Amino acid sequence: MNRAIPLRDADGQVVRWYGVQTNIDALKRAEALVVLQKETLEVIAQGKPLQESLTTLMLLLEAQFPGMIGSVLLLEEDGRHVRHGAAPSLPEAYVKAVDGQPIGPNAGSCGTAMYRKEQVIVSDIQQDPLWADYRDLAAAHRLGACWSTPILSPHGKVLGSFAMYYQDVRSPGEEELRVIKVATHLAGIAIERKQAEAALQLSEERFRVALKGSPTAVFSQDSDLRYTWMYNFHSLAPNEVLGKTDEEIIGAEGARRLRELKLRVLRTGVGVREEVVIPYKGTNFAYDIALEPLFDSEKKIVGITGAAMDIARLRELADGLRHDKDRLEREKSYLENEIQTELGFEEIIGQSTSLREVLKKARVVAPTDSTVLLLGATGTGKELVARAIHALSPRREKNFIKLNCAAVPSGLLESELFGHERGAFTSAVSQKVGRLELADGGTLFLDEVGELPLELQPKLLRVLQDREFERLGGVRTLRVDVRIIAATNRDLQKDVAEKEFREDLFYRLNVFPIELPALRERRSDIPLLVRHFVQKYAARMGRHIEIIPSDSMQVLQNWNWPGNVRELENMIERMVILSKGTVLAAPPAELRIPEEIAEDSLTEMEREHIIRVLRETNGVLSGADGAASRLGMKRTTLQSMLKRLGIEPQDFRRGTGTFGRE
Numbered sequence: 001m002n003r004a005i006p007l008r009d010a011d012g013q014v015v016r017w018y019g020v021q022t023n024i025d026a027l028k029r030a031e032a033l034v035v036l037q038k039e040t041l042e043v044i045a046q047g048k049p050l051q052e053s054l055t056t057l058m059l060l061l062e063a064q065f066p067g068m069i070g071s072v073l074l075l076e077e078d079g080r081h082v083r084h085g086a087a088p089s090l091p092e093a094y095v096k097a098v099d100g101q102p103i104g105p106n107a108g109s110c111g112t113a114m115y116r117k118e119q120v121i122v123s124d125i126q127q128d129p130l131w132a133d134y135r136d137l138a139a140a141h142r143l144g145a146c147w148s149t150p151i152l153s154p155h156g157k158v159l160g161s162f163a164m165y166y167q168d169v170r171s172p173g174e175e176e177l178r179v180i181k182v183a184t185h186l187a188g189i190a191i192e193r194k195q196a197e198a199a200l201q202l203s204e205e206r207f208r209v210a211l212k213g214s215p216t217a218v219f220s221q222d223s224d225l226r227y228t229w230m231y232n233f234h235s236l237a238p239n240e241v242l243g244k245t246d247e248e249i250i251g252a253e254g255a256r257r258l259r260e261l262k263l264r265v266l267r268t269g270v271g272v273r274e275e276v277v278i279p280y281k282g283t284n285f286a287y288d289i290a291l292e293p294l295f296d297s298e299k300k301i302v303g304i305t306g307a308a309m310d311i312a313r314l315r316e317l318a319d320g321l322r323h324d325k326d327r328l329e330r331e332k333s334y335l336e337n338e339i340q341t342e343l344g345f346e347e348i349i350g351q352s353t354s355l356r357e358v359l360k361k362a363r364v365v366a367p368t369d370s371t372v373l374l375l376g377a378t379g380t381g382k383e384l385v386a387r388a389i390h391a392l393s394p395r396r397e398k399n400f401i402k403l404n405c406a407a408v409p410s411g412l413l414e415s416e417l418f419g420h421e422r423g424a425f426t427s428a429v430s431q432k433v434g435r436l437e438l439a440d441g442g443t444l445f446l447d448e449v450g451e452l453p454l455e456l457q458p459k460l461l462r463v464l465q466d467r468e469f470e471r472l473g474g475v476r477t478l479r480v481d482v483r484i485i486a487a488t489n490r491d492l493q494k495d496v497a498e499k500e501f502r503e504d505l506f507y508r509l510n511v512f513p514i515e516l517p518a519l520r521e522r523r524s525d526i527p528l529l530v531r532h533f534v535q536k537y538a539a540r541m542g543r544h545i546e547i548i549p550s551d552s553m554q555v556l557q558n559w560n561w562p563g564n565v566r567e568l569e570n571m572i573e574r575m576v577i578l579s580k581g582t583v584l585a586a587p588p589a590e591l592r593i594p595e596e597i598a599e600d601s602l603t604e605m606e607r608e609h610i611i612r613v614l615r616e617t618n619g620v621l622s623g624a625d626g627a628a629s630r631l632g633m634k635r636t637t638l639q640s641m642l643k644r645l646g647i648e649p650q651d652f653r654r655g656t657g658t659f660g661r662e
Contacts, residue, residue, distance in 0.1 A: 049194075050085060050191065050194040051085060051086055053190040053194075054072045054085045054086030054190055054191075055086040055088050057070070057072075057086070057183065057186055057187060057190070058070035058071070058072065058086050058087070058088050058089070059088055061179070061183055062088075065179060067166060067168075068164050068165070068166060069087075069089045069090060069164070069166070070086075070087070070088075070089070070162070070163070070164060070165075070183070071084065071086070071087040071090055071110075071162070071163045071164075071165065072084070072085040072086045072087070072151075072160060072161070072162055072163075073098070073110045073111075073160050073161045073163070074159070074191065075103070075114055075158050075159060075160050079158075080103060081100055081101065081102055081103070082098065082099070082100070082101055082102075082103060082110065082111060082114070082160075082161075083099045083100065084098065084099055085160060085187075085191070090141075090165070091141050093141070094137065094140075094141045094143075097137055098110075098137075103115045106129065106130055106132060106133065107130070107133075108122075108130060108131050108133075108134045108146070108148075109121075109122045109130065109131075109146040109147065109148035109163060110146070110148045110161040110163050112148075113148040113149060113150045113161045114150050114158050114160070114161050116150075117150050117152065117156070117158060118150065119147075119148070119149045119150070119180075120147075120148050120149075121147045121148075121171065121172060122145060122146050122147070122148075123145050123169060123171040124144065124145065124169045125138045125139075125145060125146060125169075126138075126139065126144075131146075142167050143165050143167065144166055144168050144169045144170070145165065145166040145168065145169055145170050145171075146163055146165050146166075147163065147164045147172050147176075147180060148161050148162070148163040148164075149161060149162050149163075149180050149181070149184045150184075151184055151187050151191060153192060159191045159192070159195075160187070160191060162180065162183050162187050164176070164179075164180060164183075217230065217307065217308045217309075217310075218230070218231050218305075218308075219241075219305070219306055219307075219308070220294065220303060220304065220305040221262070221303050221305075221306075222302065222303040223266060223301070223302055223303055224245070225245050225246065225259065225262055225263075225266075225304075226243055226244060226245055227241045227242050227243065227244060227245075228242070228303065230242065246258050246259060246262075247259070250278060250279075250280045251279075251280075253279065254278050254279045254280055255278075257276050257278075258278065261274060261276070261291060262291060262304055262306075265291045265292070265293050265304050266293065266301055266303075266304065269293045269295075269301055270293070271291055271292040271293065272289075272290075272291050273288070273289065273290040273291070274288075274289055275287070275288050275289070275311065276289050285310065286310075286311040287308045287309060287310060287311065288308070288309040288311055289306060289307075289308050290306055290307050290308075291304050291306040292304065292305055292306065348381060348384050348385065348388060349525065349528050350522060350525035350528055350529065351524070351525065351528065352517075352522035352524045352525045354517040354521055354522050355517065355522050355525060358514055358515075358516055358517070359385075359388075361514045362388055362389050362392070362514065363392065365389065365512045366389045366392035366393045367392070367393060367394065368393075369483050370511050370512050371464060371483070371485070371486070371511045371512065372386070372485045372486070372511070372512045372513075373449075373485075373486050373487070373509045373510050373511070373512070373513045374386060374485065374486070374487040374488075374513075374514050374515075374516060375487075375488065375489075375513055375514070375515040375516065376487075376489060376515055376516030376517070376518070377489050377516075377518050377564055377633075377637070378489050378563065378564065378566065378633040378634045378637035379519075379563045379564030379565050379566030379567055379633055380516040380518060380519070380564045380565060381516060381564075381565055382447070382487040382516055383402065383447060383487070385514065385516065386400075386443075386445045386485045386487065387400060387445075389443075389485060390442070390445075390483075390485070393443070395441065395442050395443055395483060398439075398440075398441040398442030398443075399438055399439055399440075399441070399442035399443070400439075400442055400443050400445065401435050401438045401439035401442065401443070401444050401445065402435075402444075402445045402447060403416060403417060403435045403444070403445070403446055403447070404447040404448055405446060405447065405448045405449055405451045406447075406448035406451040406634060406635075406636050407448075410453045413452070413453065413456060414456055414459070414472050415432060415434065415472050416435060417434050417435055417436060417456070417459075417460075418434045418436060418459060418469055418470070419431070419433045419434030419436070419437060419471040420432050420434075420471050420473050420474070421471050421472065421473040421474040422473075425472075425473070431471075432471075434471065436463065436469060436480055436482060437478070437480060439480070439482045440480045440481060440482055441482070442482065442483070443482070443483045443484075444483070444484050444485070445484075445485050445486075445487070446460075446484060446485070446486045447487045448487065448488060448489070448634070448636070449486040449487065449488050449509065450489075450492055450495060451490075451636065454500070457501070457502045458502070458505075460505060461504060461505045461508060463482070463484070464484060464505075464508040464509070465508065467479055467480055467481065467482075468480070484509075486509045489637055489640075490640075492506050492509075492510075493506070518561070518564055519561040519564040519565055519568060520560050520561055523557055526553075526557045526568070527553055527557065529565060529568055529569075530548060530556055530568070530572060531548065533568070533569050533572035533573070534548060534572055534575075534576060534584060537572060537573045537576040537577075538576055541576060543576060543579060544582055545579055545582055545583070545584050546582040547582055547583045547584065548584045549583065549584065552575075552584060552586050555586075555587045556568070556571075556591070559587075559591045560606055562606045562609070562610070562631065562633070562641065563631040563633040564633075566633065567631055567633065570629075570630065570631075571587065574588075575587060590608075590609055590612055591609075606641075606645070607645045607647070610627070610631065610638075610641065610645065610647065611647065611652075613627045613631055614627050614647070614649055614652040615652055617630065618652060618653055619651065619652035619653035620649075620653075621635050621638055621639065621649055622635045627649070
């Protein structure tokens, strides 16, 4: 645009011209950017879908700046791949080829810009190494230059990228860099708004799920106390509440106390909580109302938010819960009785007369606090009976604590049972609570109590007599309320006679003795046990075993089972492992006993069976693969049996001159 002014002489003649020339292209570009921002923001404010908002922005840009092709790429939720948000003028084949591509240090202009979080200007696509993998794609669609800028959130999170493509090889000027900056900013606004809306919608959905069925209504109101949001508001729909005041909804009288409370919050900026009775349609509703002020960014009060809990509905729910709890307690009690009636004591399987006698005694003693001594060979289920007694006792809600006196080295047993104070011995760097204290109020099961060292027996006797003890290294006397159930496979009376067990402790433990029968004394229970263990291990191993051959069951029922139920369980696990298809594998040959062998000849069969196992384990007794584990008995029990049968385990260890000798 040109403007000129003449210079005249005294006679009024023009002797010279003065002129000003103004380039209005820049002004028009600036005006175009203002229009672009205004129209884009209007589209975004209308809440249109993200693709529509971004497409509008790209089309406006392309209309104002001919020759330019606009594109917005969005970063996928995985943070590694891209997809187009808007590219109205790019060929569809190009868009499809780019969607799903990864970002990276050499991923074209857009993928690299997102990866680096910085602007990437590529003036010549065919020459720039960033486009090495996409050169042919760009050439096929006649793209010569691409300038890309990452779209970042205020916290620096990558949302996507804005790109300007040109068919010509060229670099951006200052004007174009300003356009890129504005377009990137507008695209970021659109993306962030939609992400915020999605997050808000998700939050509201979660909120609705959390409040579903709840007696609580939540709401917010503006400074005129008109509802701007509500959920679960009695039986009213949103269109009956939003934009209205309490007076318009429930009447002036019903809203009077509510209005007083809400005006106080608006005036003071302090939250309140109060029970309010609201008359509505002839009925009085009691609500627990909690109100808090709402502030804007300048800390001015702009409204209130609150929650109203229907007290009557809350009481109904509480009554319902109490009713459900009582019903469940009755059902639980019934089912427990059924289990105990049908199966004895939960996992104690069997219906033989000898086992029923044991369970009868257990039921009699369980409600008392008397000390129980469980006697019987290893593997007969002493721990199961002890747990059953605890479960039927008044102490059932407290701890059942177990300590195997044979499994803990004698030097550590005192600390394990009674606990110790810091510094009681070299490695005692902190105080330790013993099993006795852990069982306070409950039951302490002392398995293999016959292995308790003589020096510790007086301390246990004191617990049984006076309910008190001291920790190792301590001077403070502690009191406990604990019931003791002990178990042993030893002949304690014989140990007392041989001065290996204190007589007074024996009598304190032997208040109510229960002797558990060996499995060979309850052979009628073996089929029940076999089916139980087959089902247990088949389920654990993903097998489907339907058939237990009768001859296999007969073999299992005839065997003497020196390791009792534990050995039977181990044998069934082994047979399930060997099973193919739906039929249980046959028991090993060593369990097959000729029918003519009498019951009193089975001791020799036991001896041969134990010798066979010792050969297989090279004379090793303990450990996961030792003879005791395979026989289903404790090491100390096996040692006693070996002594009784006159078998020396070292005779079966490799490297000895007598290996293999019976």
